[in-house]
Amino acid sequence: xxxxxxxxxxxxxxxxxxxxxxxxxxxxxxxxxxxxxxxxxxxxxxxxxxxxxxxxxxxxxxxxxxxxxxxxxxxxxxxxxxxxxxxxxxxxxxxxxxxxxxxxxxxxxxxxxxxxxxxxxxxxxxxxxxxxxxxxxxxxxxxxxxxxxxxxxxxxxxxxxxxxxxxxxxxxxxxxxxxxxxxxxxxxxxxxxxxxxxxxxxxxxxxxxxxxxxxxxxxxxxxxxxxxxxxxxxxxxxxxxxxxxxxxxxxxxxxxxxxxxxxxxxxxxxxxxxxxxxxxxxxxxxxxxxxxxxxxxxxxxxxxxxxxxxxxxxxxxxxxxxxxxxxxxxxxxxxxxxxxxxxxxxxxxxxxxxxxxxxxxxxxxxxxxxxxxxxxxxxxxxxxxx
Numbered sequence: 017x018x019x020x021x022x023x024x025x026x027x028x029x030x031x032x033x034x035x036x037x038x039x040x041x042x043x044x045x046x047x048x049x050x051x052x053x054x055x056x057x058x059x060x061x062x063x064x065x066x067x068x069x070x071x072x073x074x075x076x077x078x079x080x081x082x083x084x085x086x087x088x089x090x091x092x093x094x095x096x097x098x099x100x101x102x103x104x105x106x107x108x109x110x111x112x113x114x115x116x117x118x119x120x121x122x123x124x125x126x127x128x129x130x131x132x133x134x135x136x137x138x139x140x141x142x143x144x145x146x147x148x149x150x151x152x153x154x155x156x157x158x159x160x161x162x163x164x165x166x167x168x169x170x171x172x173x174x175x176x177x178x179x180x181x182x183x184x185x186x187x188x189x190x191x192x193x194x195x196x197x198x199x200x201x202x203x204x205x206x207x208x209x210x211x212x213x214x215x216x217x218x219x220x221x222x223x224x225x226x227x228x229x230x231x232x233x234x235x236x237x238x239x240x241x242x243x244x245x246x247x248x249x250x251x252x253x254x255x256x257x258x259x260x261x262x263x264x265x266x267x268x269x270x271x272x273x274x275x276x277x278x279x280x281x282x283x284x285x286x287x288x289x290x291x292x293x294x295x296x297x298x299x300x301x302x303x304x305x306x307x308x309x310x311x312x313x314x315x316x317x318x319x320x321x322x323x324x325x326x327x328x329x330x331x332x333x334x335x336x337x338x339x340x341x342x343x344x345x346x347x348x349x350x351x352x353x354x355x356x357x358x359x360x361x362x363x364x365x366x367x368x369x370x371x372x373x374x375x376x377x378x379x380x381x382x383x384x385x386x387x388x389x390x391x392x393x394x395x396x397x398x399x400x401x402x
Contacts, residue, residue, distance in 0.1 A: 028069035028093025031055075035062035037083030045078045069095060124295075125154050126185035127312070127319035134193035136174050141191055144171035145180070150189070152321055153295030156182045185318055205392055206255040209242035211235045212389040215264030225258030235264065235387075244393050255393065262388040265366070270359065272352040273376040274344045277336055285331035293323040302327045352377040 034042055039062060046053055051074060055066040062084065067075065069091070079086045101107055128150065132138050145151075148167035149159050165178045172178070176194035180187060209225065216234050220227055225242040229235055244258035291298050293310070302308075306329030313320045339347060356379065367382040 024068070025093050028091070028095040029066050030069050030072050030088060030092070031064065031066050031090040032072065032075070033062060033064045033087045033089055034079055034082075034084040035087070036085055037062075037079070039063050039082070039084070042079060042082035042084050045081060046075070049074065049078060051075065051078070064089070069093060121185070121321065123155055123157055124185065124321075125150065125152050125156060125182070125187050126321040127187075128152060129186055129188045131188065131190040134175070134191060136172065136191070136193060141168075141172065141175070141189070144168045145189055147171060150180060150187050151295075153297075156187075185321075204257060206244045207257045207390045207392045208240055208244045209258040209260055209262065209388045210391050211237055211239045211241055211262075211264070212387045213237050213266055215266035215385075215387055217262065217264050218384065219261065219263035221262070222258070222260035224256050225260065227260075241388055258390065260388060261386060263384060264387045266383050266385055266387065268359070268381045268383055270352065270356055270379045270381070271376065272348050272355065274348050274374075275339065275351075276344075278339045278343070278347060280335050280337060281332040282335045283330050283332050287329045287331075289327040289329075291325045291327065293325050295321050298325060306330070348376050352379070 039058065042063075043053070051067065051071050053065045053067050055064075057064045072088070076086060128142065128145075130138055130141060132141060145164065145168045148164045148171075150164055150168075159182070161180055161182070164180055168180075169175055169178050172191070174194055175191050177192040179190045214234075214236050217229055217231050220229065220231050220241075222242045224246075225244050226246060228240045228243050235241065241262050242258040242260045245253055245255050247253050287306070289302055289306075291300065291302055293299075293312075302325070306327045309326045309328065310323050311326070312323035360381065360383065362385070364384040365381050366384060368379060369381075370377065370379040372378075
């Protein structure tokens with residue numbers, strides 16, 4: 017039934033009224049001429065019904081034979097709608113452009129979502145994936161997820177793992193930062209593993225080489241931990257690049273003095289540029305760069321590949337000033353915690369003792385960390401006698 021309704025709307029139909037005469041004779045003649053009539057309603061003065069737009073003219077002689085008068089009440093369907101729009105060519109051209117645009121945008125990347133919880137700048141990650149082919153406007157069918165991930169990770173030495181998923185019209189990128197311990201040293205030159213700082217050995221796990229200290233012993237900075245040599249069963253010594261995981265308990269101290277002067281960046285000017293972005297193309301090209309704010313329309317959670325970019329550029333000048341005691345304490349605390357976050361990022365802090373005095377902030381920390389550091393071996397070749 018739905019298909020029949022669709023065909024009727026496609027070819028058009030009319031609603032008419034036949035009054036007077038003999039309605040029974042009119043219906044019998046329509047049946048004899050195989051004229052389709054539906055939605056029939058009768059009353060004391062005649063009847064109301066619908067028929068195909070192409071068959072309405074054939075009803076007039078039949079109505080005349082039955083002594084009835086036909087009145088056209090309503091026209092519906094695609095032919096009549098197109099006829100009304102015939103004088104409005106702009107609407108037809110716009111509809112055609114929309115259909116063409118949807119055809120071009122189908123299967124392409126409209127937006128890129130980056131799940132970045134690392135210290136690597138998002139711009140650097142997006143640039144690496146753009147070089148691998150993931151950019152707005154690219155066809156998703158032409159991109160292989162595994163190939164894109166391998167090509168992108170080669171451009172990101174600080175990233176350990178990448179993942180890209182294509183869904184709908186968006187590309188979702190997730191990355192994981194590599195820890196210093198996971199960054200491999202690809203050199204093969206013989207080297208020893210020495211202590212990077214003072215501490216007490218908690219775990220000794222050599223991968224290559226020979227352990228020089230035991231668990232529980234204190235070591236000093238520069239002391240040999242794993243020697244880059246091994247001895248075979250036949251007594252032959254072989255040099256290698258020592259590798260292992262040596263965990264030690266260390267003590268660190270962080271001190272930040274109260275600043276006497278501070279430097280502020282005072283804004284002296286402001287310029288703004290508004291540009292239109294279509295996929296990865298910005299028109300016209302921005303000049304001077306600056307802070308960029310992107311405003312893109314979103315329909316049902318899907319970001320469209322059109323946006324307005326506003327580039328804001330500030331000009332500033334450095335100004336020195338003497339902070340108040342409260343401002344100095346706040347600046348000292350911010351600097352202290354920034355330094356701690358940077359220094360203890362890859363460490364496990366077991367204990368912390370922080371104190372403040374008139375000169376600033378002081379912190380003593382008991383940490384657990386990997387203290388192994390590779391140092392190249394200096395091998396002197398002795399001249400052999402004949």
